[in-house]
Amino acid sequence: MDNTQEYTEEISAFMAGLRKRNPHEPEFHQAVEEIVSSLIPYIKDHPKYSAAQILERMTEPDRIVIFRVTWQTDDGQIRANRGWRVQFNNSIGPYKGGLRFHPTVNQSVLKFLGFEQIFKNSLTGLPMGGAKGGSNFNPKGKSDAEVMRFCQSFMTELSRHIGEDTDIPAGDIGVGAREISYMFGQYKRMQNRFVGTITGKGLEFGGSLGRKEATGYGCVYFLDNMLRHHGHDLAGKKVVVSGSGNVAIYAIQKCLALGAQVLTASDSSGYIYDPNGIDYDKLEYLKQLKEVQRGRIHEYAEKYPEARFFEGERPWSVAADIALPCATQNELDVEAARQLVNNGVIAVAEGANMPTTPEAYHLFAENDVLFAPGKAANAGGVAVSGLEQSQNSLRISWSKGEVDSKLQSIMHNIHQQCVEYGSGGAIVDYSKGANIAGFVKVADAMLAYGAV
DSSP, X not given: OOHHHHHHHHHHHHXXXXXXXXXXXXXXXXXXXXXXXXXXXXXXXXXXXXXTTHHHHHTSOSEEEEEEEEEEOTTSOEEXXXXXXXEEEOXXXXXXXXXXXXXXXXXHHHHHHHHHHHHHHHHHTSSOEEEEEEESOOOTTOOHHHHHHHHHHHHHHHGGGOBTTTEEEEOBTTBOHHHHHHHHHHHHHHHTOOOOXXXXXXXXXXXXXXXXXXXXXXXXXXHHHHHHHTTOOSTTOEEEEEOOSHHHHXXXXXXXXXXXXXXXXXXXXXXXXXXXXXXXXXXXXXXXXXXXXXXXTHHHHHHSTTSEEEETOOGGGSOOSEEEEOSOXXXXXXXXXXXXXXXXXXXXXXXXXXOBOHXXXXXXXXXXXXXXXXXXXXXXXXXXXXXXXXXXXXXXXXXXXXXXXXXXXXXXXXXXXXXXXXXXXXXXXXXXXXXXXXXXXXXXXXXXHOOO
């Protein structure tokens, strides 16, 4: 039996056991399978990890906290939602990961995100473990007062499970500056302490300059490193971007700064294609539309007649050199990948968490498309969250330039780790490199602790 068949059988056996232990959790299964497909061949060559069952232990969360969140609407109605905190692994530092408020939030989604966070945080080189949390509460359509009451109720329960040396939540989908502020205010009131237990805070009370831009900027910094390593340059390249939130907007901004032309942006209603490119003035309008007016992407096409709006579609049919999926998980499927490949795409960098389906990833690999997985490419957000923790602990504030310089260095180092563990083929296998590099640091710490 050759090694390939042996690895395939071991991966299948491992996944069968994981599915049995974690039924009805497809997102979690997908995240684990993508990672173990890279790790099992590596672990076979390093039997100390299999002897200690490191992979089995790493795929089991340290704990999952589930709780009820009761709150009151403006008209006096009582509502109840469910809250979670998945504390996955704290071998290299306190738990760190965002909070997501969205109707689609469930335990499977949060376990997938928390598991990915272990590797992402490890790659940054900062002392942060992996966690994720949130609620099936939907802040859209709620008044500020309703959101405040929900956030205060959520934090009343969550507060007993977190702390600056225990678990440091941050924002995610549905949890922006408003929600972070309400939760931090409640935590401060309950604890009677001012500590950096939450990141993504306002600049007036301990937040970091550059945090808002960090995920989008970091994604493009990683992309730039990846392109240069393979003899390409971002300048002059055509880029398609999905999304129009923070990640997408600041990825677009950094692409423009590095000389690329960005053709698209999207939201849940569809996408806009601007053949002349989204320039700085148009990007400023897009920021105002999405961040201030909370408008829809079709309004961009109404303001700029040369642009077209495609309702209910995603932008992957637009011909471009580079694709940046920056919206949500599994938004780029195999048919979309085929369109991109046929149109000559040379690189894909994930700004969102797991936006590419496994079938799409395999198609990119078969066609030698450079592929930057989210755990590496979108680690800039949590990296600057880690820098916010450091500033809070030191009671100092770094300038935006200092933070950006540190971010560039972190993304460069992540790229180097991926190259170290992912080289060997015609192009670097960045998924393999990121998975192994993220694993080794955490696994070695777990080995050092013994059977805990």
